[in-house]
Amino acid sequence: MDYDFTFVVTGATVDDQDAIDALRETCDALLARAGGVDLLSVSWPGDCAVQAALEAASAIRATVPRLRVCRLDRDLVGIHEIAERTGRSRQNVAQWVAGARKARGAPFPAPEGTVGRSQAWLWSEVNHWLAAHGLDDGAAHPTREEMAQIDVALAGRISLTFRFATTPGFKDGRQRVIDELRSRHISRFLTLLAGFDGTTDEHGNHVLVVADGREPARGVMECVARFPHDAVLVTDTDRFTVTVLSSRGPARSGRVVPVPATATVGEWLRLVRDHPRAAFAMETGDRRTEEPARIQWQMAIAA
Template sequence: MDEHRFELIISGALTNDRLGALVGAGCDDATFSTRDDLTFAAFDREAPTMLDAVISAIGAVETVPGFEVLRVDPDELVWASEIAERTGRTRQSVAQLIKATRGPGDFPAPATHATRNPLWRWSEVEAWFAAHEGRQPDTERTAVLGAINGALQARHSLRGAPQATPLRQALTQLLAS
């Protein structure tokens, strides 16, 4: 089995009792911290695949009352500074690639301009670096984390929505196609 590293971002306050419950639920391979009313669980989990590791960790965390996993980091959406960090480049180098003043051009378009700083999809950026620089992307990790974060976001959005049942049916149909 391989060891997989990832971090879960969890809603719910971490108390000594809850920490004990998390360890008892099978989260003894995680280090916990808190920030801004969120709990962070950094896992080093042994499992056959990244998917198995993350799903088992989410299941273990959510057996503890009061905790809900919000997302898995590293997140799929990244700023230019995060691209620089993940690729070992400077921020200036990444900015030049984005603006096509350096490199082959055709850098992926931002996924969103919701803030002053655009965000890119890491899976697209990683594929671009693989195509243009021969980097070996960790496609399993990228695909698994992207899909799980999408599912967690959909689950969170559906909670309490007045039209949750039709939305669930539509999502199920969409995923089946």
Template sequence: MEYEFHFVVDGIEVDDDKAVAIVHDTFDGVLTRHRGRHFLDVSESGVNAIDAAHRIVVRLRKSLPALRLLRTDPDLVGVSDIAERVDRSRQNVQQWVSGERRQDKLPFPDPEGIVGRSPVWRWGDVNAWLAQFGEGDDVHPPTREEALTIDFLLPKWQRTLDDGLPLVHFAPAESGDGRDEERETVQRLLEGTLTLPGALEWFAAFPVPRTERQRLTVVCAVLADRLSSVVSRIGHDEVWAVLAYQGAEDELRLQPVGTGQAPGAIPVSALGLGRDATVGDLLLVQTNGPDDSPVPPLTPVGLD
């Protein structure tokens, strides 16, 4: 899904022709200045708004190292603004706000505050509400909860990149099958490990030949998860990730995995595994080998 971000920024200016050209040509974005503040409008795809923000932070840092993302801008709108954006009358929008219309759906979002005597809302919240009816923008701004999470994480993400370390993105191999808690346990174990001194440096040196060294996807799985599900969690702009799971003795195991296009990987078919193979099948091959000879656990594996 495509998400739209409106950041308050520092470190680049609208008078910097080179920076403006990069924003426009590389990100199809817009850099503006209002009352001494600079604002950056960019969009990025992701499985959710946090994932998309994670991606755009890495991409922006690579192209514009001087840029600092201070926070998201709430993009506040009143009744007239909403009416104009969705091509409806003010009366129509006011009926949504008061609950006179569309009572069978989720209630209209709470206002973010009051300007003068009129309430204002975050456009992201209004847009999410409109999505129930197939209306609103095709590009989705973050909701209030998503924006608060992004604002909380921005300083941490940027400090990590300042230190030359990768941003780690966690993704579950599957979901909704009753094993979500087990996958979350794997993620919590890894998150605890990453707080240890030197842990991120170790991840940065992990034997995965990524072209983008500033972002690393870690897919958290259980033994029953299909390898095809694992590879589906690798981002649209990535060919490599790390598979994390607990082995037979509950030990935490890490395995470099890539798509079928990943250079230098051993195809799973070469290990005697088919398209329906599971993480547990891969563990057995690692332990016993296709010919009863163990496969080194950090051997990069390519998944079809």
């Protein structure tokens, strides 16, 4: 799914033609200025709004390194703006607000606040309400909660990139893990990520390997071994689990524990809990992988 974002940025302005051209060509992003604030609008794909926003922010910083992505613009709208965006009259919109028209279903969203004498709403919430009546703009926007999570991550300059094993057939399970991360654990997870060292790629993104606990361990181990840095494995076995893995350097205990060729991710992680200081290598007959992924740290952030 593609999500629409408008970021508040600093470090480049509408007078910086090189930055404007680079952002448009690389990210299909538009830099503008409104109310004395520099804004960058972009659409980005992702399995959830938080993932999409942080990957977009990472791509923006990689394109124009001096640009700082500060936070999300809340896109507040009044009755006049809602009327313009929906092609309806201000009188119609005022009737929606008062509940006099389109009263079936959920009530019109509560206002975010007041500007002067006029009420203002989050466009994302208004757009969600309009979708039930076939009047939305057709775009996906982050929710209020997701906006707060994105702002926390941007303030800590945390960026994410999601990676998956090439093993087919586990898309739904991986999506379930992402959904649980987003809905139940994202705030604490972002706080924990801020303390992780060595899990970022050359662009400063924390690399998250998302796995279904039932998928083969082999593909996930091969995925982790390809990175020249540590990676964060996010999965669900008997509990939602975050594990930092590395394929760099020898095992701390000098011991290498073989992982059965038929083992699932869940079975592999149970071995990890039993042997937290060992390295793990996939069995391939009498041979083992040359550079087994080494468990560097394990942390369960939710039961």
